[in-house]
């Protein structure tokens with residue numbers, strides 16, 4: 001049996017992660033792999049319940065610390081109930097967002113990157129993807145796409161201001177620079193099929 005692989009797609013709002021995840025899953029399935037498509041926050045019954053609490057309500061519904069703990073709790077359930085069982089049967093698991101989103105979104109305010117990694121060590125024994133694909137778009141393009149998609153601000157977190165989202169984008173760039181083996185930066189601009197091709201190329205060495 002081929003080993004299962006855990007692949008995550010990361011990036012800011014409007015980078016096209018969800019569309020690309022579907023296209024990537026279809027391409028891998030065409031190659032004969034079993035593929036599980038999932039997302040964070042969510043991806044298991046418990047984690048989807050936490051998602052609803054995280055993404056709805058007013059700005060101040062959760063403190064930054066409570067929010068970070070809830071993302072970590074959702075992730076622990078997602079890994080245990082969905083990701084590990086799929087990997088154990090040899091499937092490829094593609095997740096729309098994972099730990100690096102918590103590092104980028106929750107790890108630069110009251111908490112820092114080391115705090116988020118500590119929560120992940122406690123909640124999920126530090127479990128990491130085999131590869132992370134960081135979809136990068138110039139800020140102006142990402143902002144334009146996010147507006148087209150959402151009309152206005154999206155959810156509790158997506159609706160934060162431009163400075164916040166620029167800091168998130170900068171954090172992803174930092175992670176990709178410090179962990180080049182796990183995290184590959186993918187140019188998310190241009191034709192969608194070309195982007196899918198770049199994603200596949202960044203997984204070539206993991207394919208059976």
Ligand code: TYD
Pocket residue numbers: 012013014017018039040041055071096097098099101102103105106155157158159
């Ligand atoms: P989602 O609808 O999946 O947004 P997108 O289409 O932009 O991926 O909502 C997820 C939101 O939650 C998004 O604004 C990013 C945020 N988020 C965090 O702040 N921390 C996390 O750990 C994760 C997984 C998501």
